[in-house]
Amino acid sequence: MPLPAVAIIGRPNVGKSSLFNRLVGRPVAIVDPTAGVTRDRIYHEVRxxxxxxxLVDTGGIGIVDHAKLEADVERQIERAIAVADHILFLCDVRDGITPLDQDIAAILRNHRERVSLVINKVDHDNLEYDIHQFLRLGVGEPLSVSAEQVRGFGDLLDHLREVLPSIVDNVDESASAFxxxxxxCFAGRRNVGKSSLTNALLGEDRVIVADHPGTTRDAVDITLDYGDDRFLLIDTAGLRKKRQLHxxxxxxxxxxxxxxxxxxxxxxxxxxxxDELGSVDKKLAHFCEVEGKPTAVIINKWDLAEAEGANLADYEKWLRDRLPGLRFAPMLTTCALSGLRVRQLLDLAKExxxxxxxxxxxxxxxxxxxxAVARRRPRRVGPSPTxxxxxxQAESMPPTFIVFVxxxxxxxxxxxxxxxNYLRERTVLKRVPMRIIFKSRDSQYHDNKDQRTRTRAVNRADRSAGLILPKGSRNKHGQRGGKRGGRN
Incomplete structure (x- = not known):
């Protein structure tokens, strides 16, 4: 049985994503002073x-988007209003009632029985007196909160218990919906068709698709039930080179x-x-290999390449030569617009x-x-042969093997x-990454001289395979180093 859905609705920059993150308990949605950051509907379970x-985070109603996606954002908001069991209409106490607030209130009055008015940015007691002006919106008694100062959340949760009893006493159900x-996870460069493939699998325009690069910003989690199988699709933002992250x-x-x-x-x-294979594609492929993630290479827009005379066998050979870390990974050609082999993606993921x-x-x-050792012994590196x-086998997902030396x-x-490579050719683990860990065996003859008792025999690129920053350049909070810290 699906969980009750609570949607956060409001104009841009009233703190919808900040409230969403506070209720969820971690930074899921991107929070930034730039108006119109959120475009797609973002779902996350609250316990x-x-x-x-x-809980559903939405884009701002009335946003002026530089990519001309206002109509797409509005459609996402309309769907959120239609399917939500309850709506939190969020306003900003510091701005007072704006004409856009009045327009939104006029829309929500048709759903008044499932709307709660919440006033954000009430950071101190003196601002409590200013929330009563919002009674003029005609959508009920206002509740005051401050997402930044974590004020008023107890009253907000108590209010939700009263107006939506179905959210109570279901914590002990079998498991989370996810x-x-x-x-x-769909990963790739910008404008390669990740969101289009997601929509093709879902059979609806669940995430916004446009020709403009960088349409998707948040990582959007979407559930999909196909027959007896249950999937969670993660549509991610397209990447580009670090030096282009302005x-x-x-x-x-x-x-x-x-x-x-x-x-x-x-x-x-x-x-x-x-398009040509770029450095970002290679970086993503290397990252997936180092993380040990089962990866499939999806060649989208194949209908266009085929129309220009592309040969699949030649293309796959060319691609494997340029992605040596994923030489073993399966490849599948698709076309999101026509649905070519889109349903095969689910079967491939299960396999x-x-x-x-x-x-x-x-x-x-x-x-x-x-x-394997009889066929090719390790080259002598130290004073004695290895x-x-x-x-x-210590673990699976990814398959991890410990070799004692x-x-x-x-x-x-x-x-x-x-x-x-030897194990991959002779076992069932032909299309997934694996890890080989060397571990020294205790010996009375070595006098414990081996300071490295375990090693994965990785190179410098494997040790700093992060997509954004090398591991050593993050502080203990996961922020960027230097004077300026990253914000969530």
Whole structure:
């Protein structure tokens, strides 16, 4: 049974995304002083004490968008109003009643029985007296909150309990609406068709699609039920080169794309068949490999490339040569507009997720290790040859194997790649990334001289594979270094 939905509605820059993040408990929606940051509907489950409901963040009504997407944003808001069980009409106490507030109130009076008036930015007690002017809007008694100062949230939650009893006493239900779903993340450069593929799978215009680059800003989570299967589609903002991230807004969008890939079960790396492969595509492919995410390369707009005489076999060979880290990943050509092979994406995601969860019996694994070493022994790096004693699979998703050796600092740097390829050719783990970890075995002959008891034998690029910033340049709060910290 779906959870009750509560939508936040209001004009631009009244603090809808700030209130959304406070109620959710973490920075899901992008918050920025720029008007019109939020465009798509953003859903997230809220769990507070005995309450559980879906919260919906929307774009600002009346926004003037530089990309001319006002009509698309308005349609998203209309759908949110239509499907919401309750609506929080948010206003700004510092601005008072504006003409746009009055226009929104006129729309919401038709739904007055499920509308609550909430006045934001009441940061101190002296502003409490100013909220009564909003009675003139004719949508009920105003409630005061401050998303920035975390004021008034207890009264707001108590009010929701009264007007929407269905949100209470459902915390102990089986699981979250997102918990048992296969999470699929669409990642790629800007304007490659990620949102179009998402809409094609859903069969509706759930996320805004436009020719203008950078249409999607937040990472939008959307549930999809297909037969007996349950999916969570994560539509992310398109990335571009770091030096082209001129605004904080673009930086925050890219951070949420990175976070969306990390929490996904399967990643679809979407490419434009009519465009060249760029450095951003290669960076995304490398990041997916380092994160150990089962990844499929989706070649979108293939109908246009085929019309220009492109050959699929030649194109795949050309692509694998330029994405060596995902040479093993499956490739699928699609066209979001015509629906070409779009439904196959779901079957492919299920196959990759199942494959990444497979385990190899220890006996079989050690037979393969013995054969691999007999075929090609590690090149001698230290004073004595590297000895591989035995191996075991420690984890799945991604498949992780621990190989016990005499000294990890004597292991040839490229030997882990050789073992990966050898195992991939001879096991069911043919299309998913895997990790090889070398661990030193305790020995009375080495006098514990091996300071590195475990190593993944990774290079410098693997250690700093973040899409936005190297790991060392973030402070303990995950913000950018230097005098100016990142905002959520």
């Amino acid at each position: 507070r004490e005995d309450m559980r409901f879906d 918990a048992d779903r296969l999470r699929i 605004q904080d807004l673009e930086f925050y969008a890219a951070c949420r794309t990175e976070r969306g890939i990390r929490r996904a079960d399967v990643v679809f790396l979407v490419l434009d068949a009519t 990759l997720h199942h494959e990444a969860g497979q385990r190899i019996a220890t006996a079989d694994l050690n037979r393969l290790l013995e054969a 000895k591989c004693y035995y191996a075991t 005499n000294r990890t600092d004597w292991v040839e740097p490229g030997y882990s790649r050789y073992l990966e």
